Each structure stands twice: as C-alpha cells, then as structure tokens.
Amino acid sequence: MKLQKNDTVTVLRGKDRGKKGKLLRLFPEKAMAIVEGVNNIRKHMRPTRDNPKGGIIVKEAPIRLSNVMLICPRCSQKARVGFLILSDGVKKRICKKCKEIL
Numbered sequence: 001m002k003l004q005k006n007d008t009v010t011v012l013r014g015k016d017r018g019k020k021g022k023l024l025r026l027f028p029e030k031a032m033a034i035v036e037g038v039n040n041i042r043k044h045m046r047p048t049r050d051n052p053k054g055g056i057i058v059k060e061a062p063i064r065l066s067n068v069m070l071i072c073p074r075c076s077q078k079a080r081v082g083f084l085i086l087s088d089g090v091k092k093r094i095c096k097k098c099k100e101i102l
C-alpha cells in the first residue's frame, strides 16, 4: 500500500485539484480514500435523537486513490513512493525524490 492513514496528500484531478489534506480513511479494496476537506458533499439529515433539528451537514466523500498523491513530509513536494527492503527484511516506504523513509 503506497498511502497510509494520516499521510498528507494533494489532489491531482477534479474540482478540488491542488487541495491538500490529511488522509482520514482508506478503502484499499475500492482504491478510494477520504481526505480531510476534500470532495465535500452536502448531506441532508433527517432529524434524529442525536441531531433533533436535522438539516444539512457537510461531509467528505471518498475520492479515487489514483487522483491523489503523497506530499513528502521532508521535502514538501509531491512524492512518488518507492520501497526499500532493509537487511532484516522490513519493507519501508521512501520518497523517490529525497530518499527519506516515510
């Protein structure tokens, strides 16, 4: 998996192109993710016990993983992710630009 929860990602396509946000949830089987503040939808809520007034809430909808790219925490650039296998067999993610282990 190239992306992980809490990664900072940027959006490459769509109406939120260029926006950055934290990856809140991943749906690997669907290749989708929810990114904080990205792809907001308005949802009309019926009144419930927890929310007696109902009304409209704004909520992030999942976007395709192929439309987001990791921002490297070290070089702050859009990073292509590579993998490095350490001598003890542990697989680590690295930023292909600065070679930082992520």
Ligand SMILES: [Zn+2]
Pocket (backbone or CB within 6 Å): 072, 073, 074, 075, 076, 077, 079, 095, 096, 097, 098, 099, 100
């Ligand atoms: Zn980097």
